[in-house]
Amino acid sequence: MGLVGYIIRRALYSILLVILSVLLVFFLTHFLAPDPAAVWAGPHAAKSVVQAIVSEYHFNDPLYVQAYYFVTGALTFNFGISPYFKQPVSSLIATYFPRTLELTFFAMVISVLVGVFTGAFAAAHRNKKGDYSVRLFYLIGWCAPPFLISLILQLVFSYKLNYFPTSLLADPALATPRFVTGFPLIDGLLAGDFPYVESHLIHMALPVIALTFISFGLITRIMRSSMLESLKADYVRTAVMKGVGTRRAVYLHALKNSLIPVITVIALTFAYLIAGAVVVEFVFGYEGMGYLITTALYNYDYPTLVGCTMVITISVVSINLVADVMYALVDPRVRLGG
Amino acid sequence: MGLIIVVAFYGWSLLEGVLQFAGMVLHMSSLGWVLLPSDPFKISLNQALLGPSPAHLMGTDDLGRDIWSRILYAAPVDAGVSVLVIGGGLLVGSLVGLPAGYFGGLTEEVSMRSTDLFLAFPALILALVIESTLGREAVYAVLALVVVWWPSYARLFRGETLRVKSMKFIDAARLSDLSGLEIIRRHIVRSTFNTIVSYATIDLGSSILVYSVLSFLGLGIPPPAPEWGSMVSFGLEYFPQSWWYSLLPGIVITIVVIGTALLGDGLRDVIAGEQ
Amino acid sequence: MDDVIDVSGLSVDYRTAGVVHALHDVSFGIRPGEILGVVGESGSGKSTLALAVSRLLTTPPAYYIDGKILFEETDMLKARASEIDSLRGTGMFMVFQDPMMSLNPLMRIRDQIIEGIAVRCRRSGETFERRRAEQEVNEHLTSVRIGDASDVASRYPHQLSGGQNQRIMLAIALAEKPRLLIADEPTTALDVTSQAQVLNVLKGIVKESKMAMIYITHDLVVAGSFCDRIAVMYGGMIQEIGTAEQVMRSPKHPYSSGLITSLPSQRKADGPLVGISGTFSWDEVGGICAFAPRCPLVHDECKKGVPALVRVDTRLVRCVNYGEKPDG
Numbered sequence: 001m002g003l004v005g006y007i008i009r010r011a012l013y014s015i016l017l018v019i020l021s022v023l024l025v026f027f028l029t030h031f032l033a034p035d036p037a038a039v040w041a042g043p044h045a046a047k048s049v050v051q052a053i054v055s056e057y058h059f060n061d062p063l064y065v066q067a068y069y070f071v072t073g074a075l076t077f078n079f080g081i082s083p084y085f086k087q088p089v090s091s092l093i094a095t096y097f098p099r100t101l102e103l104t105f106f107a108m109v110i111s112v113l114v115g116v117f118t119g120a121f122a123a124a125h126r127n128k129k130g131d132y133s134v135r136l137f138y139l140i141g142w143c144a145p146p147f148l149i150s151l152i153l154q155l156v157f158s159y160k161l162n163y164f165p166t167s168l169l170a171d172p173a174l175a176t177p178r179f180v181t182g183f184p185l186i187d188g189l190l191a192g193d194f195p196y197v198e199s200h201l202i203h204m205a206l207p208v209i210a211l212t213f214i215s216f217g218l219i220t221r222i223m224r225s226s227m228l229e230s231l232k233a234d235y236v237r238t239a240v241m242k243g244v245g246t247r248r249a250v251y252l253h254a255l256k257n258s259l260i261p262v263i264t265v266i267a268l269t270f271a272y273l274i275a276g277a278v279v280v281e282f283v284f285g286y287e288g289m290g291y292l293i294t295t296a297l298y299n300y301d302y303p304t305l306v307g308c309t310m311v312i313t314i315s316v317v318s319i320n321l322v323a324d325v326m327y328a329l330v331d332p333r334v335r336l337g338g
Numbered sequence: 339m340g341l342i343i344v345v346a347f348y349g350w351s352l353l354e355g356v357l358q359f360a361g362m363v364l365h366m367s368s369l370g371w372v373l374l375p376s377d378p379f380k381i382s383l384n385q386a387l388l389g390p391s392p393a394h395l396m397g398t399d400d401l402g403r404d405i406w407s408r409i410l411y412a413a414p415v416d417a418g419v420s421v422l423v424i425g426g427g428l429l430v431g432s433l434v435g436l437p438a439g440y441f442g443g444l445t446e447e448v449s450m451r452s453t454d455l456f457l458a459f460p461a462l463i464l465a466l467v468i469e470s471t472l473g474r475e476a477v478y479a480v481l482a483l484v485v486v487w488w489p490s491y492a493r494l495f496r497g498e499t500l501r502v503k504s505m506k507f508i509d510a511a512r513l514s515d516l517s518g519l520e521i522i523r524r525h526i527v528r529s530t531f532n533t534i535v536s537y538a539t540i541d542l543g544s545s546i547l548v549y550s551v552l553s554f555l556g557l558g559i560p561p562p563a564p565e566w567g568s569m570v571s572f573g574l575e576y577f578p579q580s581w582w583y584s585l586l587p588g589i590v591i592t593i594v595v596i597g598t599a600l601l602g603d604g605l606r607d608v609i610a611g612e613q
Numbered sequence: 614m615d616d617v618i619d620v621s622g623l624s625v626d627y628r629t630a631g632v633v634h635a636l637h638d639v640s641f642g643i644r645p646g647e648i649l650g651v652v653g654e655s656g657s658g659k660s661t662l663a664l665a666v667s668r669l670l671t672t673p674p675a676y677y678i679d680g681k682i683l684f685e686e687t688d689m690l691k692a693r694a695s696e697i698d699s700l701r702g703t704g705m706f707m708v709f710q711d712p713m714m715s716l717n718p719l720m721r722i723r724d725q726i727i728e729g730i731a732v733r734c735r736r737s738g739e740t741f742e743r744r745r746a747e748q749e750v751n752e753h754l755t756s757v758r759i760g761d762a763s764d765v766a767s768r769y770p771h772q773l774s775g776g777q778n779q780r781i782m783l784a785i786a787l788a789e790k791p792r793l794l795i796a797d798e799p800t801t802a803l804d805v806t807s808q809a810q811v812l813n814v815l816k817g818i819v820k821e822s823k824m825a826m827i828y829i830t831h832d833l834v835v836a837g838s839f840c841d842r843i844a845v846m847y848g849g850m851i852q853e854i855g856t857a858e859q860v861m862r863s864p865k866h867p868y869s870s871g872l873i874t875s876l877p878s879q880r881k882a883d884g885p886l887v888g889i890s891g892t893f894s895w896d897e898v899g900g901i902c903a904f905a906p907r908c909p910l911v912h913d914e915c916k917k918g919v920p921a922l923v924r925v926d927t928r929l930v931r932c933v934n935y936g937e938k939p940d941g
Contacts (some may be wrong), residue, residue, distance in 0.1 A: 243702020
């Protein structure tokens with residue numbers, strides 16, 4: 001089959017999945033609601049607006065025509081106009097989504113680092129105090145609702161200790177840098193606007209910590225069990241027998257082999273982080289996708305909600321694909337076949 | 339340890355839930371709070387936003403209502419939702435997963451691809467969309483969550499079925515002329531029960547988590563009925579001065595979820611020991 | 614010449630649900646350049662012996678109950694972990710039975726052999742040089758009769774057969790030049806020709822570098838031709854130990870003679886194949902002669918206790934029929 005064949009196969013399947021998920025959303029949004037046009041237009045729309053919506057979005061046409069328009073719309077990132085924001089949904093997403101991606105990126109990187117380290121630590125101290133304290137720690141992170149963690153962090157750091165500011169992307173007094181990529185960090189760096197970058201980083205700190213705390217447990221868990229498996233493996237015994245020393249045997253042989261299952265969890269972590277971001281951003285007042293979704297929710301802005309869902313799903317499927325490809329690259333048993 | 343928490347939670351919820359239901363049927367709504375320290379609906383504005391004290395274990399909210407009573411009163415909601423969601427998820431999951439594993443072929447392929455499809459959506463997002471479409475009531479929240487949860491159970495059931503299928507006694511049963519469904523019913527269900535139990539326990543907690551976020555976002559039971567997640571969001575206005583309003587319900591949620599997680603883990607260890 | 618390794622009275626128990634006396638009163642010594650064959654059926658304790666001697670057993674479930682293992686000057690049972698670590702690889706090297714899992718699936722063959730070379734260089738003070746090491750890898754692979762050495766060297770274990778993996782382990786042994794090599798069924802996965810070639814190579818190296826070797830196998834024929842001395846194991850105990858010629862030509866222990874007679878070469882052209890009746894079970898071991906349940910020469914004395922190893926001519930035999938009464 002070969003590596004290239006595998007990648008192509010997975011990519012095709014991902015595309016299929018995206019299309020199917022768009023269809024599913026279409027099905028959910030058009031079948032389940034008794035009057036889709038009204039839902040789409042928003043609760044405050046006048047009758048005339050609803051009529052306009054009906055013709056614009058082809059709500060009176062047969063189902064497969066509707067589906068066609070919906071799917072092609074979605075794939076070209078045309079999600080309609082937001083009744084609340086009075087803007088095309090796609091431009092809203094283009095503004096807000098990158099900010100969330102920044103948060104999730106940092107949170108993922110830190111989660112992986114923390115997770116790998118704590119997982120290996122827990123495996124090494126199996127069933128002793130070190131193991132139990134790690135497990136307790138991630139249990140709390142896993143079980144506490146995201147809003148609780150965010151609130152506690154806010155309480156402790158922002159209000160009581162006054163270290164970190166409590167809301168928004170950056171100090172509101174600072175002007176936003178020129179819109180190049182939509183990623184505030186990158187735009188700020190490109191513009192050479194270091195006060196902005198610094199302020200932005202500070203404002204990101206708490207949300208990232210909150211997100212990391214809720215998701216690192218996933219990685220710790222799998223790292224720990226993976227390590228325990230590897231440590232028992234024959235090739236570790238061989239390495240010890242060869243005289244390489246226990247430390248090298250563990251860190252090189254066991255650890256490296258343990259990292260492979262972690263890759264499979266990374267995509268899962270991303271999905272979990274996005275969901276958590278909705279709440280975390282709301283609590284911290286960070287204006288990203290979460291903010292967009294919650295605002296859309298409160299204001300019955302249906303098109304925005306649907307658009308956000310599509311974009312998020314596409315991202316999750318893409319990350320899944322990347323993770324699968326990475327897995328194939330790293331594991332020679334998959335890469336080269338028998 | 340987890341057992342204690344879970345039993346306390348569900349036991350209490352059952353008791354309280356029965357009382358509330360009876361109260362509703364008999365038009366004696368005060369039946370619902372006969373066991374509580376205070377009336378969860380009584381408004382006394384001069385007692386508003388008091389911190390935790392012996393009189394009010396968790397303080398009062400902006401309308402002077404005792405928070406601890408409201409938390410206790412709202413417990414059956416989360417308990418009920420979790421049971422319904424996981425039960426529904428198991429039901430649908432088994433209907434999809436068992437045949438998929440047993441019959442294989444096209445059935446299996448279609449089922450597994452559809453679970454892939456549903457699992458591509460982060461849980462919260464999918465639930466949000468579904469509920470926004472159907473209507474913002476607790477009933478739809480439960481429905482939405484069932485849609486979110488069934489795919490993982492379908493996979494579990496299929497995996498278990500495959501595992502059991504390869505074991506010898508299935509062949510023996512087949513030889514003794516039992517029909518396909520019979521075999522599924524007798525052997526496979528019994529053997530998958532063990533694995534499912536520990537997952538389901540942990541999932542009870544996870545569903546409470548997701549539901550509390552939904553409720554936090556206003557997609558649960560509308561006020562004045564208390565509900566853990568929505569209590570947190572109402573408390574945000576008074577945060578951080580009246581921190582108990584938002585934090586304490588959140589902590590209660592955490593404890594319950596931890597309880598289920600510990601219990602589920604413990605069950606898994608016990609089952610692994612048996613096998 | 615002093616023994617490279619001297620084991621006396623070694624006993625190891627496995628404690629899981631019950632207690633299994635995996636090894637009991639095992640004693641032998643090996644001189645440099647000498648090959649000791651350990652022969653027995655599966656479950657006889659041969660592999661446990663190998664792991665016990667190199668201290669690779671995990672406790673629990675294995676426990677050293679009694680005895681002494683002296684490797685050169687080091688008391689293996691009393692030494693600290695760091696001392697034992699420094700003996701591994703270049704002092705004592707073991708080739709395990711299952712080749713497929715013994716190599717790291719994520720590392721290329723070349724790197725795994727180079728790892729061994731690096732250990733050797735570190736210990737002997739040689740300078741390690743990557744280019745020279747890679748050449749050495751090819752040499753060793755060729756020595757164990759792996760064709761197309763440089764191609765194989767850049768592959769991963771799962772791309773090669775079990776037999777090749779087994780020989781790669783031997784190649785690593787060649788790279789580390791241990792003073793004691795323990796090989797657990799190293800050639801079972803090989804066809805007869807390759808087996809003969811590999812054994813030739815091994816024998817050459819053993820004799821030339823005065824390596825001591827323990828060769829574990831169930832194949833008595835190979836043991837007879839390859840080894841200098843043979844120890845026959847049954848039920849976790851050495852039942853007979855002597856020179857290869859002695860054991861093969863005139864076995865004294867009933868189990869040994871049973872093994873010899875059951876060799877296909879021993880029977881007449883169209884006579885029946887003779888086996889040893891019954892099968893081995895650990896439940897029957899303990900307090901009596903381990904072979905008693907299946908022995909054609911069994912009598913009441915055999916059930917009174919475990920027979921001691923006694924000297925018969927120039928070898929040792931553990932059988933009531935030869936020695937004084939067993940200790941009850």
